[in-house]
Amino acid sequence: MGTRHETAGPEGMQQGFTEAEMAFIRENIHANAGDLILKAGQFKGLDVKKLAGQIQSRQKALKKLPEWSANDKLIFPPALSVEQCSSEATALYKASIVSGQALIDITGGMGIDCYYMSRSFGETHYFEQQPAVAASAAYNFAQLRASRIQVHAGESLKALQEGLAADWLYADPARRDANKEKVVRLADCTPDVAGNAALLLQSAPHILIKTSPLLDIDLASKELQNLQEVHVIGYEQECKELLFVLNRAMPDADFKIKIRIVDAAGQPIYQLDFDRAEERNALVGYSKPLGYLYEPHAAVLKAGAFKTLCARYGLQKLAIHSQLYTSEKLVDDFPGRSFRIAAVCKPDIREISQHIPGDKANITTRNFPAKPEELRKKWKLKDGGDHYLFATTLADQTKVVIVGVKPI
Structure with a gap:
């Protein structure tokens, strides 16, 4: 069966894969896990159910965790855990905002964040209450040569009560209750x-x-002491997570909100800092669609920078609740999607079709009494193409469809 790559985890647990198992995973990385289990009898000497689970998890991780996916020796948790863990991009961003001699990760888990953040510290303490999860993390850290991480299978708060201290402490609290809701x-x-x-x-x-990202920022800010800033992290088209930074030396005052839309390396592509006072006091103008249309990134909307966008980028809103913006000249660094307005139509496919070739268009609705799928069915349009339809309501309550194309 070949050499088993293994390490001793907590409570003497042994883990690892044989060369044959790693070869099976590599050869079937794009296969359907269920089909492999049905054909298990064809693969003598292999625990196909276990390996199919690894394949299913690695499929979820291929894009999300490229460095870990490329390492044949690593053990992956069930696919649901991979779906819920941080991406490499957001973990790298976290690593860029923390540093010091020591880090304590009190919630452990798969260890993605801990692994990347540990690079910014002399030593890191990883805590996980489930011995099997801690053993897997210890094994993976060893394969990744993350020698500065000490794995503890136990209760982190008890260790803190006994005096364990560090420069930074990291927590990723479980976000489901006893009923898995x-x-x-x-x-x-x-x-x-x-x-x-x-x-x-x-x-x-x-x-x-x-x-x-579902957490209410302002509600959470009332629950936390010494809140310094909140980072709202966007990656690709989604708001991925919220990061709350507490500072022992920071008095309870207005906290900064930092919107960061990052690339695959965790580097900000767009960034916007503001606070609630600025948002309250920002002046807003309203206008009918001008030369260009702007749709804020999901992270911007989550952060609540609705009026701040107007002040910072010289934009006007289409309506108070539409969260779409417009300007006569193109704003290059807008944190979201930008479009050149090709036409403004009534919500009538006969008029709209004069401005789009064929039967394809991307449909978005903002403050409009219909969902995109309903309009697509009604207008007999397929999804895709180079034209973007924004069904929305203007400040004077007029319902319109704005036809946009990507600016050249």
């Missing part, structure tokens, strides 16, 4: 970082808390 309040996550804030800040002067 998603939660959107910080107090409903495990561990309760808000309830244990005093202990966390006693153990480290800087705290980084990752949460779901």
Whole structure:
């Protein structure tokens, strides 16, 4: 069967794959996991069910975790855990905003964030209560030569109570309750970082808390002490996560909101910093569609920078609730999608079809009494092509469809 690549994990657990197992995973990386299990009898001497699970998880990770996916020796958790873990891009971003001699990761898990952030520290302590998960992390860190990470299979808060300290402390609280339902309040996550804030800040002067993008930023800000800033992270077209930074030396005051739309290397492509006072006081003008149309990135919308966009980029809104913007001249560095307006039509396919070739268009609705799929069916349009239809409501309550194309 070949040499088994293994390491001792907590409680003496042994883990790893034989050369034959790694070859099977490589050869079937694009296969359907269910089909492989049905054909298990054809692969003598292999635990096909186990390997099919690895293949399914690696398929989820191919784009999300390119460095880990490229390493044949790593053990992946079930596919659902891979879906829920940080991407390499967002983990690299976190690593860029923390540094020091020591880091404590109190929530462990798969260890993606811990691995990348550990590069910015002399030593890192990883805590995970489930021994099997901690053993897998220890094994993976060894294969990745992350020698500065110490794996602890145990309760992190107990270690903090006993005096373990660091420059930074990281937490990614579980975002599901006992019934496996998603939660959107910080107090409903495990561990309760808000309830244990005093202990966390006693153990480290800087705290980084990752949460779901579903969390209410302003509600969470009321639950947390010493909040310095909130990073709203966008990657590709989605808002991926929120990062709350606590600072022991920071008095409770207005916190900064930092929108960061990052590339695959975790580097910001677009960034915008503001606070709630600026948003409240920003002046907004309204206009009918001009030469260009702008759709903010999902991270910008999550951050609530609706009026700030107008002030910062010299834009006007189409309507108070539409969250679409316009200008006469193109704004090159807008944090979102930009379009040249080709036409403004009534919501009538006979008029719209005069401005789009063929039967393809990308449809978006903003503050409009129909969903994109409903309009696509009604107008008999296929998804795709080079034309973008924005069905929306203007400030005077007129319903329109704006036909846009990507600016040259």
